[in-house]
Amino acid sequence: MKIVSKCPFxxxxxRFPVNKGKLxxxxxxxxxxxxxxxxxxxxxxxxxxxxxxxxNIYKHKTGLFIKKLWDKNKKST
Ligand SMILES: [Zn+2]
Numbered sequence: 001m002k003i004v005s006k007c008p009f010x011x012x013x014x015r016f017p018v019n020k021g022k023l024x025x026x027x028x029x030x031x032x033x034x035x036x037x038x039x040x041x042x043x044x045x046x047x048x049x050x051x052x053x054x055x056n057i058y059k060h061k062t063g064l065f066i067k068k069l070w071d072k073n074k075k076s077t
Contacts, residue, residue: 008034 003018010030016023021039026032 003036003038005036007032 001018002015004013004015006012007014007027007029009027009032012027012029014025014027016025016036018036018038021037023036023038025034025036027034
């Protein structure tokens with residue numbers, strides 16, 4: 001399995017094989033080393049999807065709140 005990821009230093013695209021969760025990668029362009037953790041990427045993905053679903057609930061709630069206000073306004077005028 002190969003993965004394409006950007007080097008955090010020079011932002012060039014790197015392709016490297018992934019077998020384990022954690023890899024120490026040396027960028028061939030800028031010679032910097034960095035740790036690539038596949039598990040962190042997975043964690044971030046689940047975290048982002050969780051935040052998104054929370055945001056949707058929030059959006060739904062504020063939508064209802066605004067509708068309530070709107071109805072109140074309509075009744076008073
Ligand atoms: Zn680099």
